[in-house]
Structures are given as structure tokens and as C-alpha cells.
Amino acid sequence: MSPLTYPDPGFTERTYPAPLEAGWPEGYRLVLRSELMDVPDPAAAFLRLADGVLDWDLHRGSGLRVAADTPRAAAGVEMASGTGFGRLRWRAPCRVLWTAEPLLDGGVPVSGQRAGFGYGTLRGHPVAGEEGFYAELTADGQLLFRVAAYSRPANWIMTLGSPVTRWTQELITRRYFRAARRLAGGSPAATR
Numbered sequence: 001m002s003p004l005t006y007p008d009p010g011f012t013e014r015t016y017p018a019p020l021e022a023g024w025p026e027g028y029r030l031v032l033r034s035e036l037m038d039v040p041d042p043a044a045a046f047l048r049l050a051d052g053v054l055d056w057d058l059h060r061g062s063g064l065r066v067a068a069d070t071p072r073a074a075a076g077v078e079m080a081s082g083t084g085f086g087r088l089r090w091r092a093p094c095r096v097l098w099t100a101e102p103l104l105d106g107g108v109p110v111s112g113q114r115a116g117f118g119y120g121t122l123r124g125h126p127v128a129g130e131e132g133f134y135a136e137l138t139a140d141g142q143l144l145f146r147v148a149a150y151s152r153p154a155n156w157i158m159t160l161g162s163p164v165t166r167w168t169q170e171l172i173t174r175r176y177f178r179a180a181r182r183l184a185g186g187s188p189a190a191t192r
Helices: 042-054 057-061 156-160 162-184
Strands: 029-038 065-068 078-085 088-100 113-121 127-137 143-153 187-191
Touching: 029 042, 029 162, 042 057, 042 113, 042 127, 042 143, 042 162, 057 065, 057 162, 127 162, 143 162
Parallel strands: none
Antiparallel strands: 029 143, 029 187, 065 078, 078 088, 088 113, 113 127, 127 143
């Protein structure tokens, strides 16, 4: 098993209702985004979104190519996503550190939960850190999609190119949210 490229793993594993806003390791760039999804049936949309996150459809829907050991995220699975044109590709290898499957009661999602996964970077990734993807069904039955990430450049070359890396991270994050809206079948109600 390849070693992670950073010494602070596991901070993205946050079960509902643990806040995402605090308690991150020092020395990293932090990205926290959340969007309330405006959908007619939040419970059904939660299941669609959670399955899309766990089945790599969120990544594929954001324009990334995904090479994974399994068709569904699971702890220990190594995967690589990539973007680019033709032979010019940026490959980003990661290992899934945790997953949270949707909790059901009689086939209906339980309110007050998060489903999704978090992965950490492996050698060859342009940054060192971790990212978590969350479908959240709040206690009052609203649907949120969240992304939490902490990272820093993986090496001195990436440090020199950090403005480009930050721009690329922002672009992919926006695409994640667009893909999440499609998976949930709704429109954004509010972005935080």
C-alpha cells in the first residue's frame, strides 16, 4: 500500500452533526463549500446524490476521468482522477480513507446523516492533503452537498505553480457542485 503524502490524515471524516468549519490541521489551504439543494423530495435526492458520490459519478460528472480499483468508493481503495487534453493529462492518485453509506429505515433515508467519502493524496498528486465529499440530509429534512479539503503543494515545483494549482482546484470544485445538482435532480437554493 502506497504511503500518503501528508502526515495529517483523517480530518475529513466528520459524521453528522459534527461541524465542518473548525478543527482542521495547521499549515494547509482549507476549502469548505456547502450548497443547499432545492429539490421536491430531499430524501430521494439524498439517495441519488449519495450513490453518485460513492459510485464516482460526481467525479465523472465534473469532467474527470476516474481509474479506481472498484466501482464504488470503499476504505483502502486506490483511485486516480485526471483531467487534460489528449496525451497531456494531469493524474491525481489518492486512497479512500473512509466511506459513509446512507442509513435507511425501511428503505427510506434517516434524517440527520451524511453519506460520502474522503480520500488522501498519494505520490504523484500535485498537492498533499485530503478531500471529503458529503451528501447531507439534515435533521429537518433538507439536502446539502458539501466539500471539505485541506491541501498544500506537494513539492517545490507545485509551490511555484500554486496560482495555477489553486485555479484548477477552484474550477474542479465548481464542477463538483454542478455535477451534484444534476445527480440530486435539483437547483441550488443557497451556497455557503
